[in-house]
Amino acid sequence: MSNDDLRVRDFSSVVFFTGAGMSAESGVPTYRGAGGIWNEYNFEDYACQEAFDRDPEKVWDFHDKRRAMALSCVPHDGHRHIGDVLRDLPDALVVTQNIDGMHQRAGAPDDRVIELHGSMFRLRCDACGVIEHNVAHPLVPRTHRCGAHWRPDIVWFGDMLRMDAVQAAADAIARCDLLVSIGTSAVVYPAAQLPALAAQSGATLIEVNPEPTPMSELYPHRIREKASVALARLCA
Ligand code: OAD
Numbered sequence: 001m002s003n004d005d006l007r008v009r010d011f012s013s014v015v016f017f018t019g020a021g022m023s024a025e026s027g028v029p030t031y032r033g034a035g036g037i038w039n040e041y042n043f044e045d046y047a048c049q050e051a052f053d054r055d056p057e058k059v060w061d062f063h064d065k066r067r068a069m070a071l072s073c074v075p076h077d078g079h080r081h082i083g084d085v086l087r088d089l090p091d092a093l094v095v096t097q098n099i100d101g102m103h104q105r106a107g108a109p110d111d112r113v114i115e116l117h118g119s120m121f122r123l124r125c126d127a128c129g130v131i132e133h134n135v136a137h138p139l140v141p142r143t144h145r146c147g148a149h150w151r152p153d154i155v156w157f158g159d160m161l162r163m164d165a166v167q168a169a170a171d172a173i174a175r176c177d178l179l180v181s182i183g184t185s186a187v188v189y190p191a192a193q194l195p196a197l198a199a200q201s202g203a204t205l206i207e208v209n210p211e212p213t214p215m216s217e218l219y220p221h222r223i224r225e226k227a228s229v230a231l232a233r234l235c236a
Pocket of ligand 1: 018019020021022024025030031032033036097098099117154155156157182183184185186187188208209210211213225226227228
C-alpha cells in the first residue's frame with residue numbers, strides 16, 4: 001500500500017508512539033536538533049537526580065520555565081486528529097515520551113495515554129513519594145508538607161522508567177496491528193526499542209518525521225512530513 005492510501009481507521013488496534021517532534025508545531029521545543037533543549041542546557045545540571053540533590057532551586061527554576069512554556073502552547077491539529085481517533089476507535093492509544101500533557105489537552109482520555117517519561121504536571125515528594133497533580137508556575141512552595149522538596153514526576157537521566165508504564169506500553173505495542181511513530185529521534189532507550197515489538201508481531205509500521213532516524217529501517221512506511229500534515233491524511 002502506498003503512503004498516500006494509509007488510513008488509521010482501516011486498522012482495529014492502533015498505537016500512536018510520540019516524541020518531542022509531535023509538539024514542535026505547538027511551539028514546545030524539542031530536545032535535539034536546532035533549538036533543542038539539550039543544546040542550550042546541560043542535562044547534568046538540570047535533568048538528573050544528582051543535579052537536584054546539589055541544587056534543587058536551580059533545577060526548579062528550569063522546570064518552572066518549562067511548565068510555563070508548555071502551558072502557553074496550545075495543541076495543534078495533529079494532536080486533535082489523534083484525540084478524535086482515540087474517541088472513535090476503542091482499541092487505540094498513545095504511548096508518549098512527552099511530558100507536556102498536550103495529548104490530553106487535545107481530548108485524549110487520560111486512561112488512553114501512557115506517559116513513558118512521566119509528566120511535568122505531576123509532582124512527587126522526593127522523600128515520601130506522594131504524588132500530586134499541579135500546574136502552578138512558579139511552583140510555590142517547592143516543598144511537600146513533610147518538609148522535603150517536590151520534584152517533577154518525570155524520568156531524568158539515570159532514573160528508572162516506571163515498570164507499569166513500560167509493561168502497559170509493551171503489551172499494547174506487541175498486539176497492535178498499526179503503529180504510527182511520530183516525531184521521535186529514536187535515540188533514547190528503552191523507549192526507542194519498543195516499536196520493534198510491533199514489527200515482530202507483523203503489524204504495519206509508519207514513521208512520521210521530516211528527518212530519518214536510526215530506527216527508520218524498522219518502518220516500511222516513512223512519511224517525511226510534519227506531524228500535523230501527515231496526521232491530517234492518516235486520520236482522515
Ligand atoms: P528529540 O528532540 O530527540 O527528537 C525530536 C524529533 O522530532 C526529531 O527526530 C525531529 O526530526 C522530529 N521533528 C521535529 N519537528 C517535527 C514535526 N513538526 N513533526 C514530526 N517530527 C518532527 O525528542 P524525543 O525523541 O522525544 O527524555 O526525545 C526522547 C527523550 O529524550 C525525551 O523524552 C526526553 C529527552 O531527553 C526525558 O525527558 C526523559
